[in-house]
Amino acid sequence: MRDVQGLPILLIEADSESRAQIIQILSSDNYRIDSAETIAQMMDRDNWSDYFLIILEHELPDGRTDEFLPKLQQLAPNAELLVITSQPRIENMIIAFRNGIADYFVKPIDPDLFRSSLKRILQNQTISNELRHVQAKLKAIMEAAIEGVVTINRRGLIRTFNPAAEKMFGYSASEIINKNVSLLTRLPTRKQYDQYLSDYLETGISDIVGARRELKGCRRDGTIFPIELSVTDLPQFGIFAGIIVDISERKRPEQKQKELTRAIAIAGQQERRQLANLLHDQLQQLLVGVRIHLEIAKNDTPVEAIKQTLERAGELLNQGIELTRSLTAELNPVVLHEEGLATALEWLSHRMKERYNLTATLDLDRRANPRTELIDIVLYECIRELLFNIVKHSQITEAQVRMCLLSNQEIEIIVSDKGIGFDPQQFEPQISDVSGIGLSNIEFRLSLIQGKFWLESSNGQGTIARIIAPLELEESNISDETS
Template sequence: MKQESSMSAGVTLQPQGSPILLVEPDPESRNSLLQILAGDGYPVETAETVAQLFDRNRWSDYFLIILEHDLPDGSIEEVLPRLKQLAPSAELLVITSRTRIENMILAFRTGVADYFVKPIDPDLFRSSIKRILQNQSVSSELLQTQAELKAIVETALEAVITINRSGLIQSFNPAAEKMFGYRAHEIINQNVSVLTPDAIRAVHDRYLTRYLETGQASIIGSRRELMARRRDGSLFPIEISVTDLPQFGLFAGIIGDISERKQAEQKQADLTRAVAVAAQQERRQLADILHDHLQQVLVGVRIHLDIAKNDTTDEFIRQTLTRADELLNQGIEITRSLTAELNPVVLHEEGLVTALEWLSHNMQERYNLNVTLDLDRQAEPQHDTIKVALYECIRELLFNVVKHSETTEARVCMSLLPENKIEIVVSDQGVGFDTEQLDHQISDASGIGLSNIEFRLSLINGKFRLESTRGQGTVARIIASLTPIENAALSGEF
């Protein structure tokens, strides 16, 4: 007889209103079991034969059917399959006078919940029924939870898709149907890679296999922005969150169409880029005014001062004119320097490498900063917007070295990377700083700061990383695309 442990302390189950069906031809055994069941408050219906057993209509009423193994008008092998069909939600408990182990094994193989050999121990019998009742309660709650979850998924505004360990789609809610253009019955059991661009489709299964073998995931457990593919072949941006459900052998993905958000972000980026370009044009115009007009006027004034100085015989007037000439010369130098900073002509005419060589000389002359250059001319940007943005970022970083590093040495390296990208590294061996205090410690000479560098780089598909440790210097690393952003792919380069 199967030995059942007693229920855990504190668990109290009340007999449910649905009756138990007891099928027992032996009067003594039947009465004994009725006393146990009635004493515990279970409603019981009885039958003595197979004919009486099946002479009823409402099979859904029973949560438990207790069945004698040997009935006078039929075998249990014939009865059990029919009972399973008529009362699929009822548990089956077999009682018998036989002690043959093969009967017990056969019963359990056919889905019997428990098996008792007479005489039946009342305590073990009660414990078994309580366990069955508890399991049915848990199953009922689970079914209800599953039904509620399904209702939530079916009415969710976001697409919800589940796939198995082989990457085959197992469920596809109405929002997913609307988003991707497939009906659920068309897409279920297809590989989920059918919803991805061709470039990702080729490696999708490899990512899944790697996760299952190593546990290393690039998307599971986080929110990611990706490109997806509709039934008509069109691509669109999505935000996806994937959860591993190992207990069910599934992955669940919640997907949102972010096309409108991306369009709004693109419009904002285009507007920002247009403002930045307009500002650059204004700076070039101001530089042209300084160079073509103000400097010419100042040079003309200086010529006239020189004539007046040579024509006068009054020593006091000569000294005054000489002092005015010196001040005027300083003003000319300031306007030339300002013109070069606003719009270095050499940058537009000769390129970034030559402009950085000029900048290196200028930093030495004005700030006593010795800048070592290691520049790969093959990495020379051709697009004006890219040249200007990179030049201004490098200049900002060198200003930071002058102001904060407490060193007179800096290094600028420029190299070509694969996929038509450029890397620029500005480094020093100065005092360094705590990167957690960036906002408080770092600002450029004009007070604009590192946020301006990141802004400029965002206009050309660039990224910026700053590394520093107190006493060990600073390394600023820029990586940008040499392809103008208006020609870059929708999915981006980084």
């Protein structure tokens, strides 16, 4: 607390006896006192910034001081106001406290209570001055910071917005302060932001507060861009402080790499389709033609040994034709492109039963059929690979495949079995001997369509593979992916 020696107080009191009593109390504590007896005398001064306290009698010869409380707060913003009165009316007290006074006394004044009040006011003002000093330092730091610094209150309303944040988001501080901070986020997040905030205030649990996360920001013109956000809760001030960094430059090479990888994946699928078409339209036709000629030669020759040789050649040729058909189906399942993922999975289920004796029970919501061909292809390949791994590792002949549409327009696919399972701590992604793709590539392939992959298992308890993918892959999402 500051030393009271010489601290200036303005006393406005018309009654000479009361004025003398208050001056005696103040003088004994070494305060410096200026006094006035009327409102006119009170207003006739230009040193308002000197006072740390103004003591006012409620009733003065030329008016009531409660009418001047707001004006005094403007003239002397650093001074506390204390009202004294000889008329203890509750309505006067209510008006005074509504106007932000520090204390209210009814005459005759108790010296001890009066001194205690002065001590409390001085302590509070010392704390306020220190807080203002800290705030001034923080403001200077915020103004000079190259990162965006934004503070919000408990209702999510923006309280401060530094120049770097102005430049980053395109809003001026004057137009964004007191607006909801969700304006700085993209629409899907914006709709849920208030719920995030209320959940945190209720539970104290958040995946954003106290952590550093990559999110999407939204500029004033609607442009979406990647940001890195660090949020700190400052409950003593009733605010959250966020430091925001525009990571567009850092993300640009990563985005170009993703776009290149996606283009390679699409090109690879196109090559597979062309190869499948080549096998179907040309090689299979040639092989069928050879088989016809073998049949003619077998029927025309009278030599039994030659007939047997031609018959054996025909059998081998039939196996070759069946193999090319199988390769064609594996490379480019026509049903996937013509009927969609759900129908393709039904075809795959039959094929797994025929070739590998795996019974795949399907629970398919056709509303979850992807609307983008790349999603169709990636999900089909991932599900096929998971079924191949069940054949290879689970030591069981049954599996379940469930596909449903989530409320946020995402597809959920669960592939599960009740086989021998494994210990995830000892799991190392392996390349499948059956398909050549392997679990190690499933997460990578899903990343091409902004999908996610989880694998849960334990020894003797089977395995559950869960995939989440978007229903539709829009162009804006391809170039501006969600973190």
